[in-house]
Amino acid sequence: MTRDPRARRPLISRKTGVLLALPLLLAGCEGRQSVLVDGGADARILTDLFWVMLVGAVVLWVGMNGLFYWATRRNPAPHSQLAANWLVIIGGILFPTVTLGALLVYGLTLMPELRATGDGPVIRVTGEQWWWRVEYEREDGTTVTTANEIRLPAGVRSTFLLDSKKVIHSFWVPSLGGKMDMFPGRVTEMTLGPERPGIYRGQCAEFCGESHAWMAFEAEVMAPEEFDAWLDAEAAPAVEPASPEASRGAALFLSQGCGACHAVRGTHAVGRVGPDLTHVGSRHSLAAGRLGTSTEDFAKWVANPGAWKPGAEMPAYDHLTDAQIGAIAAYLEGLE
Numbered sequence: 162m163t164r165d166p167r168a169r170r171p172l173i174s175r176k177t178g179v180l181l182a183l184p185l186l187l188a189g190c191e192g193r194q195s196v197l198v199d200g201g202a203d204a205r206i207l208t209d210l211f212w213v214m215l216v217g218a219v220v221l222w223v224g225m226n227g228l229f230y231w232a233t234r235r236n237p238a239p240h241s242q243l244a245a246n247w248l249v250i251i252g253g254i255l256f257p258t259v260t261l262g263a264l265l266v267y268g269l270t271l272m273p274e275l276r277a278t279g280d281g282p283v284i285r286v287t288g289e290q291w292w293w294r295v296e297y298e299r300e301d302g303t304t305v306t307t308a309n310e311i312r313l314p315a316g317v318r319s320t321f322l323l324d325s326k327k328v329i330h331s332f333w334v335p336s337l338g339g340k341m342d343m344f345p346g347r348v349t350e351m352t353l354g355p356e357r358p359g360i361y362r363g364q365c366a367e368f369c370g371e372s373h374a375w376m377a378f379e380a381e382v383m384a385p386e387e388f389d390a391w392l393d394a395e396a397a398p399a400v401e402p403a404s405p406e407a408s409r410g411a412a413l414f415l416s417q418g419c420g421a422c423h424a425v426r427g428t429h430a431v432g433r434v435g436p437d438l439t440h441v442g443s444r445h446s447l448a449a450g451r452l453g454t455s456t457e458d459f460a461k462w463v464a465n466p467g468a469w470k471p472g473a474e475m476p477a478y479d480h481l482t483d484a485q486i487g488a489i490a491a492y493l494e495g496l497e
């Protein structure tokens with residue numbers, strides 16, 4: 162059969178395409194939201210498990226395909242009943258029993274360390290639509306409320322008490338350890354023992370509605386003394402507005418009713434529906450990883466949250482003028 166001369170040749174061959182795509186695929190394994198970049202023992206245990214499983218799977222794949230090739234191409238003649246029986250006994254019973262048994266024992270030996278009890282802070286995280294309510298239980302019995310960001314001291318195991326308001330979410334910081342589902346009306350518990358200071362990224366890992374993919378957070382692992390200083394600062398009331406524009410923003414924030422949903426400790430805003438904004442300007446991201454924390458980002462969010470996070474419960478404040486939104490943004494950005 163001759164080739165149709167009108168048929169266009171593809172721009173790149175299949176082989177070239179695979180070679181070009183490979184770096185992109187591997188690039189997905191790097192960075193601060195990768196199971197292959199570990200920030201502590203939990204993630205390292207899981208990464209080791211991943212490599213053991215991967216190598217095992219590759220060996221099995223090669224073995225099975227080799228057998229298939231041998232049986233169909235190299236030695237396609239019928240085999241004796243005895244040979245077939247042995248193949249079933251060894252390949253179908255003995256080999257899987259031994260292999261899966263060894264994997265089970267290996268997996269079980271990893272569990273005590275992954276389930277170790279915490280000796281660090283206790284952090285209550287509640288899944289909301291689509292953000293994270295974060296509450297630190299302090300030793301003196303008080304609670305420090307923040308949102309969309311987890312900070313952890315390095316070298317100790319923090320305990321997470323996970324809960325959800327409406328639907329199932331899943332709490333996951335791939336570089337720090339495994340994931341845990343968050344159920345409405347039930348508290349699940351997990352511990353994480355990060356070792357390497359740095360900023361990692363967490364992501365909701367259970368489909369929870371239209372903005373599930375925008376439900377992320379930053380997890381910063383800090384030296385213990387830095388963490389203590391941060392938590393003290395986080396427990397303090399909000400700073401006063403530092404400029405006339407921020408003062409106008411603070412007044413607008415209250416007069417527009419923002420305080421019905423948001424708390425800014427030290428002011429009349431004491432709402433509990435939305436994220437606590439007392440120190441929102443010091444966070445790494447706005448709206449659960451959706452936007453940065455520049456004044457422009459705050460303005461974009463306040464003007465129309467639904468444009469950035471479809472289905473977000475916060476209404477748009479597009480009835481305000483640009484100057485008014487800018488003033489509120491300046492106020493929020495200054496809440497460090």
Ligand code: CUA
Pocket residue numbers: 288291329330331365366367368369370373374376
């Ligand atoms: Cu929350 Cu997906």
